[in-house]
Structures are given as C-alpha cells and as structure tokens.
Amino acid sequence: xxxxxxxxxxxxxxxxxxxxxxxxxxxxxxxxxxxxxxxxxxxxxxxxxxxxxxxxxxxxxxxxxxxxxxxxxxxxxxxxxxxxxxxxxxxxxxxxxxxxxxxxxxxxxxxxxxxxxxxxxxxxxxxxxxxxxx
Numbered sequence: 001x002x003x004x005x006x007x008x009x010x011x012x013x014x015x016x017x018x019x020x021x022x023x024x025x026x027x028x029x030x031x032x033x034x035x036x037x038x039x040x041x042x043x044x045x046x047x048x049x050x051x052x053x054x055x056x057x058x059x060x061x062x063x064x065x066x067x068x069x070x071x072x073x074x075x076x077x078x079x080x081x082x083x084x085x086x087x088x089x090x091x092x093x094x095x096x097x098x099x100x101x102x103x104x105x106x107x108x109x110x111x112x113x114x115x116x117x118x119x120x121x122x123x124x125x126x127x128x129x130x131x132x133x134x
Contacts, residue, residue, distance in 0.1 A: 001026050001027070001028050002026055002027045002028065002049050002050070002115070002118060002119035002122050002123075003028050003030045003046070003047075003048040003049045003050075004021060004027065004028065004029050004030065004048055004049065004050050004051070004052060004115065005029070005030060005031040005032070005033065005039075005042060005043055005046060005048045005050075005051050005052070006018065006029060006031070006032045006033070006051075006052045007032075007033045007034075007036070007039045007051060007052065007053045007054060007057070007062075007065065008033075008034065008052070008053075008054040008057070008081070009034050009035060009054060009056075009057040009058055010054070011034070013054075013081075013104065014032050014034070016108075017029075017052060017081075017111075017112075018032065020108075020112045021112065021115060024112075024115065024116050024119060025119075026119050026123060027115060027116070027119050030046050030048060031043075031046050031048070034057075035057055035058045035059045035060070036057045036058065036059050036060025036061055036062070036064060036065055037058075037059035037060050039051075039053075039060065039065050040065065040068050040069070040072070043069065043074060043076065044072065044074065047074075047076070048076055049076065049077060049118070049119075049122060050076060050077040050078070050079055050115065050118060051069075051076050051077070051078050051079065052079045052081050052111070053065060053066070053078060053079065053080055053081065054080075054081060054082055055080060055082040055084055055089060056082070056083075056084060062080060062082070063092065063093075063096075066078060066093070066096050066098060067096070070096070070097075077099045077100070077118060078098045078099050078100070079099065079100045079101075079102065079111060079114070079115075080093055080098055080100065080101040080102065081102050081104055081111055082101075082102075082103065082104060083103070083104045083105060085101070085102075085103035085105075089101075100114060102114075
C-alpha cells in the first residue's frame with residue numbers, strides 16, 4: 001500500500017484529491033492536515049510514502065515544513081501542490097531537494113498520475129525484494 005498525507009488548508013482541494021486517490025488501487029490517504037502547525041507531528045508519526053504539500057497555509061508554510069522534514073531526516077516523497085506556481089518558488093523547492101512541484105490550477109491530473117506511478121514502482125520494488133529473498 002502506498003501511503004499519503006495531504007497538507008492543505010483548502011477543504012475542497014483535500015476532498016477532491018482524496019476522492020481521486022481513493023480510486024487508485026494500493027493508494028491510501030492516511031492523514032489530512034489543514035494547517036502547517038500540525039503537519040510535522042503527523043508525518044513523523046505516520047511515516048507516509050508521500051506528502052502532498054501546499055505552500056501557503058496558516059501557522060506554518062510549506063517552506064518551513066520542508067526544512068523541518070529535512071532537519072528531522074524524514075524520508076518521504078514531497079509533492080508540492082500549489083496555486084502559486086511562481087518560478088521563484090519552484091527554484092527554492094528545487095534547491096531544497098523537493099521531489100515534485102505541481103500547479104493546482106492546471107496540473108491536477110498530472111499529480112494524480114504521478115502518485116499512481118509512484119505506487120506502481122513501490123509495488124514492483126516489493127515484488128523484486130520478495131523474489132530475491134527466495
């Protein structure tokens with residue numbers, strides 16, 4: 001199972017993303033967070049395969065969350081999903097070694113497709129590990 005935590009202050013976006021992800025086999029949204037303050041404890045506790053992260057949120061923004069995840073050496077795929085696809089933001093997140101950056105307004109399907117691809121890759125890796133152990 002490929003586990004995901006959504007961190008976005010928009011109830012509408014979280015609901016839409018979760019509905020789409022629930023249609024993908026072996027993908028499970030294990031947590032939803034609507035402010036930056038609550039993000040780190042949930043990520044540390046749940047250890048998801050991926051985090052879908054908005055940039056602008058109350059109490060703590062996406063930049064701060066990414067930096068904290070790196071400070072705690074949390075290994076998870078970070079997917080920025082924002083309404084602010086500013087090239088400057090893309091550059092900063094790239095420098096922070098963020099894995100993926102998507103624009104909510106026109107890259108929604110691409111982000112969903114990426115998660116399906118990541119889930120498939122994880123399943124293939126587990127199958128390969130299982131076969132090499134036999």
